[in-house]
Amino acid sequence: MNTPIRRFAGLYRDADPLRLHMPGHGGLTDGGLGCEALDITEVQGADDLSCPGGVILESENNTSALYGSRHTFYSAGGSSQCVKAMLYLAYTHRPEGAGRRIIAARNAHKSFLHGCALLGLEPDWLLPGSESPLCSCPVGPEALSGLLSTGEKPCAVYITLPDYLGGTQDTAALAGVCHAHGVPLLVDNAHGAYLKFLSPSRHPLDLGADMCCDSAHKTLPVLTGGAYLHVARGAMAPYEASARQALAVFGSSSPSYLILQSLDLCAAWLDGEGPELIRQTARRAAQLARGLGLPEPAGDPLKLAIPASDYGLTGAGLARCLRASGIEPEYADPDWLVLMFSPLLGPEAFERILGAMPQRRPIPRRPLTLPPPGRMALTPREALLSPRERVRAAEAVGRVMATAAVTCPPAVPIAVMGELISARQAELMAAYGIEYVDVVR
Ligand SMILES: Cc1ncc(COP(=O)(O)O)c(C=O)c1O
Incomplete structure (x- = not known):
């Protein structure tokens, strides 16, 4: 497979022009990292990630063919950027009758909450049948069907698979339920870019998701920040038409060409020895x-x-x-x-x-589980945009979260913005070493 972005950057480096353009290191290899000569910007011939028609588009087309997507969009801003773009697309192209409600499994990464708050979306949580670890949220198709059958039509259903502990669920069954209700399924597949290359594929695109994001950098040989936003073949056409603009809303206008080259090289690797x-x-x-x-x-x-x-x-x-x-x-x-x-x-x-590994010496232990969500006092948007103060987590019971209380990793919130903090949530924060939280003043 050709690697058009990497090829262009290599030719540019070798031509060694006088660089009277960004970035400020001028491509000089004594900049301290050794990779400066390849760290280019949108010079002539380098294409432009925000409206590609040259080497970037060619490379994205290579990756789209590997994943069998309608189109795979590159991101240099990780899945964090792609998650927000997916939410934006789901809301702006929402099914008829749908509003700001989005049904989501509770083990969502904080980028989901930030996206909801920025866009004014209101998560309606899918909760596991019984209490489960912070990072997991096993939900069955019946529970999803029940939630979809009540209340306002949501603009999308959002699940995180695989989760931080490697847990997965029956994505195909969940997709079937979503589609029976005329609602798209969005999957945060940040941890599963490689799943496409197992036999058989376990990638969300092959299991019925309409859109998903993969942090290519998490599991493939890609520089940190490199990610994909995939629009599935069966998904509605406007998702593809608007995805570029959606990514631009949440990303830098100066995406790293080092990251883009690494995504480009990864396509060739996946076409060769990678799988x-x-x-x-x-x-x-x-x-x-x-x-x-x-x-x-x-x-x-x-x-x-x-x-x-x-x-x-x-x-x-x-x-x-x-x-x-x-x-x-x-x-x-x-x-x-x-x-x-x-x-x-x-x-x-x-x-x-x-x-x-040390000797096995099993001891009984009751694993930490995520308590039920606190009551929503404000929408995520109202809470994130409210004046705030920092207080000790132990003294925050009954206060309204202004951000998401997370340890990073795994960046799965114990309490989300807008929620009244319960005593059990405060206890769990202590167990995870979260000392302070931002609450609405
Ligand atoms: C489940 C999940 N989703 C999204 C993200 C954000 O991914 P990125 O770091 O590529 O922005 C992470 C990061 O750890 C994650 O674990």
């Missing part, structure tokens, strides 16, 4: 799980969520053991340690992990 490396890494991760006496990661095979109590520790304690062997995990909380596996890792990395 086999992904599947090989999934097999190695499954083998590691078996070696640790854990169930094989099913829905998101490049991620392993280890229950820390199996080792008589907290997630943070388990992370310390790995750090002592020079291994840095993706995420640790009181209950979980999460490891993510790049498809570029070799077999020795997995042996190293096995060697670094």
Whole structure:
């Protein structure tokens, strides 16, 4: 596969023109990073991400063909930008009779809440049947159907799959329910760009989603910030026609060409050795799980969520053991340690992990679960735009959240803006080490 953006940037670097344009490092390689010569801007021939017709469009077309999308739009602003763009598209092209209501699984990333607040959307939460960890929100098609059958028609249904602990759900069934009600399904697939290349594909586009975002940078060899906004073949045409403008509303007008080149190179990798490396890494991760006496990661095979109590520790304690062997995990909380596996890792990395894990010493532990949402006192928009003050989380019970209370990662809010903070939410904030929160003054 050709790599038109990277090719252009390489030719530009080699031609070595006197750069009388942005960025201010002037392409001089002694700028300190070594990549400055390739960090270009919209010079002649470099195309323009906001209205591409040259090398960027060609590269996006390559990626669209790989994913089988109607079109895949590049983002240099991560899934955070794509999530907001999806919400904007869902609202501006809402189904007839729909308003500002959006049905969403509660384990949404904070970018969803920021998007809702900016756009004036009002989430109606899909909650798990019983209490589940902060990062997960298993919801069945029946629960979704029930919510869709009551109240105002929503502009969309929004789910996060895979979640931060690698959990997935029956996306195809959820998509079927949405479409039976004439409502689009949006999927935050930030963690699942690689799912397309498993056999069979587990990518949301192949399971009925209308739009989804993938943080290519999370699981593929792409620089931080590189992401895709996919519009599905079966989705309504206006989503594709307006997506570029929607991304522009929430992104910089100077997207990084280093990130764009990396997305471009990734397309060639996915067209070549990438899929086999992904599947090989999934097999190695499954083998590691078996070696640790854990169930094989099913829905998101490049991620392993280890229950820390199996080792008589907290997630943070388990992370310390790995750090002592020079291994840095993706995420640790009181209950979980999460490891993510790049498809570029070799077999020795997995042996190293096995060697670094302490002896199993299971202890009983009741995992932290997300309490029910607090009562909404203000809309997310009203709360985010209100005057605020910072108070100790322990003293915030009964106050109205002005932002989303999150630890980052996983950036899943315990309480969302507009909610009255409950005592149980405040307790959970303490358990996650959130000391202060912004509340409406
Ligand atoms: C579930 C989920 N959605 C969206 C995002 C935002 O992605 P990005 O960092 O690419 O902006 C993240 C980031 O961690 C995430 O975990």
